[in-house]
Structures are given as C-alpha cells and as structure tokens.
Amino acid sequence: MKAALIQQSPAADRDTSLSTTEKAIRKVAAAGTDLVLLCELHTGPYFCQTENPVHFDRAEPIPGPTTERLGRLAAELGMVIVASLFERRTEGLCHNTAVVLERDGTIAGRYRKMHIPDDPGYYEKYYFAPGDLGFTPIDTSVGRLGILICWDQWFPEAARLMALAGADLLLYPTAIGWDPADDTGERERQLEAWITVQRGHAIANGLPLLACNRTGFEPDPDGRSAGIRFWGNSFACGPQGEMLARAGAEHPENLMVELAPERSTRVRRTWPFLRDRRIDAYGDLLRLYRNDQ
Numbered sequence: 001m002k003a004a005l006i007q008q009s010p011a012a013d014r015d016t017s018l019s020t021t022e023k024a025i026r027k028v029a030a031a032g033t034d035l036v037l038l039c040e041l042h043t044g045p046y047f048c049q050t051e052n053p054v055h056f057d058r059a060e061p062i063p064g065p066t067t068e069r070l071g072r073l074a075a076e077l078g079m080v081i082v083a084s085l086f087e088r089r090t091e092g093l094c095h096n097t098a099v100v101l102e103r104d105g106t107i108a109g110r111y112r113k114m115h116i117p118d119d120p121g122y123y124e125k126y127y128f129a130p131g132d133l134g135f136t137p138i139d140t141s142v143g144r145l146g147i148l149i150c151w152d153q154w155f156p157e158a159a160r161l162m163a164l165a166g167a168d169l170l171l172y173p174t175a176i177g178w179d180p181a182d183d184t185g186e187r188e189r190q191l192e193a194w195i196t197v198q199r200g201h202a203i204a205n206g207l208p209l210l211a212c213n214r215t216g217f218e219p220d221p222d223g224r225s226a227g228i229r230f231w232g233n234s235f236a237c238g239p240q241g242e243m244l245a246r247a248g249a250e251h252p253e254n255l256m257v258e259l260a261p262e263r264s265t266r267v268r269r270t271w272p273f274l275r276d277r278r279i280d281a282y283g284d285l286l287r288l289y290r291n292d293q
Contacts, residue, residue: 004028009216029077040175059088075105084173109138113149135161143168159201177230199241206268
C-alpha cells in the first residue's frame with residue numbers, strides 16, 4: 001500500500017488552503033497513492049494560540065463544504081483521504097475531528113480528539129469538547145485505520161485501545177511546534193521525545209504508524225507571545241519502530257511511503273506483546289493516580 005503525508009503551512013483562509021491541499025493530493029495520486037493523511041486543522045491557521053470567540057466562525061458541520069470537496073476529490077482519484085476539521089455539531093459544541101473519505105467519496109467515519117490540551121499557545125479546551133466516539137478504528141478499503149490526533153499521541157493507552165480494537169495502522173494528524181524562545185537543546189529534546197513516543201506506540205502494538213505535522217511559523221494573532229514555529233518532521237515508521245520516511249522541518253513536503261501490512265503479522269508472531277499482557281493486574285490503570293496509602 002502506498003501512503004502519502006501532506007506536510008503543510010496552511011493559509012489564512014479555507015479556500016486557499018484547500019486549493020493548496022488539492023494540488024498536493026493530485027501530485028501524490030499520480031504516483032499511485034492509496035491513502036493520504038493531512039495535518040491537523042489543515043484548512044487554516046492554528047487559531048488555538050489565543051482564546052477568541054470570532055474563531056468559532058471557522059467551524060463547519062460534517063458532512064459540510066470541506067468533506068464534500070475532499071469527497072469529490074477522493075472519488076475522482078480513487079483514494080482514501082484522512083482530513084482534520086474544526087467540527088461544529090451545534091452552536092457552543094465543537095470538536096477537533098478527523099474524518100475519513102472513502103475511495104467512492106463517501107464518509108467512512110470520523111474520530112473526535114479525546115485528549116484536549118490547555119497550555120500557553122495551545123488553548124484547545126476553549127474551542128473543543130472532548131471526543132465522545134471512543135477509540136474506534138474506521139473500516140476502509142485500505143484497512144482499519146486507528147486515527148488519533150496530536151495531543152493523543154503522548155498517551156500509550158490511546159494507541160493500545162486502537163490496536164485492541166483491530167486497527168491495522170495508526171495515524172496522527174498533528175500541529176506541534178517550538179516556542180521561538182526555546183534554545184537549541186530544548187528544541188532537540190522536544191522533537192526527539194515526540195518522535196520516540198510514537199515509535200514506541202508502533203513497537204508496543206506491532207503496527208505501522210504515520211504522523212503528519214504542520215510546518216512553518218505562525219505568529220500569535222494577539223501579539224502576546226512569540227508565536228509557534230511548527231517543526232514539521234512528519235514521518236512514517238514500521239511495526240518495529242523502524243523509520244521508513246521522514247520530512248524536513250522547514251518546508252511543506254509530500255512524504256511518500258510504501259507500507260507492507262503483512263509485516264505486522266510477522267512482527268506480532270515474533271514479539272507477542274498482546275499475548276503476554278497481564279490484564280488481570282492492570283486495574284489501577286483506571287485510577288487517575290495510585291495512592292499507596
């Protein structure tokens with residue numbers, strides 16, 4: 001299976017961003033791509049740097065204008081597209097949502113981001129309610145897709161639950177970057193932690209993994225901070241965490257990778273982690289913190 005990760009610097013408006021996205025998708029389609037993963041909230045700037053009610057105007061329903069446009073493209077090119085949208089269910093109730101367009105243009109399913117951050121520059125709790133669809137893979141013509149979103153990528157429980165539900169592949173649309181005030185050492189530590197934890201999810205579950213990040217600098221629209229420099233480095237790794245492809249940090253890039261699903265079968269037979277799990281001893285995982293007293 002051929003997959004493509006579209007690492008982008010989205011424009012300020014939806015139409016321009018989607019036009020750029022469409023050009024990139026057409027380019028990878030010419031190489032025979034079966035599956036395309038887009039970065040988090042790819043239809044515009046990462047608006048969560050500030051808390052401003054005007055940004056709720058960016059939200060849209062699903063189905064809606066973006067899914068209709070990408071659905072037509074998926075049907076025309078005969079590929080599966082994983083998009084990332086600011087979903088409006090009703091006024092005052094929105095989600096950070098990944099939606100999957102099948103080869104025939106229909107919506108195969110959606111995943112609503114479960115872990116919502118609230119940190120300087122990433123004020124997502126103001127905009128997004130936590131997901132209510134659970135950790136459920138989406139069945140498609142290219143396999144069962146275990147889709148998680150950005151902050152979800154730090155939680156091994158999320159990847160494990162997708163694997164236990166039968167996911168064939170883990171996918172992470174992402175928007176993560178550096179504070180420009182961070183020194184070189186801190187930037188390197190953060191980036192390596194981001195790559196390492198996700199490679200760990202691939203290894204622990206015996207599954208290939210795709211992580212598609214934004215790139216480029218986006219200023220704080222309120223001027224209260226130094227903005228965010230999204231660090232790119234979108235990558236694909238195999239079920240032993242082996243790096244299959246990796247993008248650079250500074251520029252938009254179409255990252256192509258060829259996946260061999262049968263490798264997960266071979267790896268899981270050699271490293272049967274799921275067999276040896278002690279589910280009888282993991283009850284404390286349901287507690288927020290274990291207090292031995």
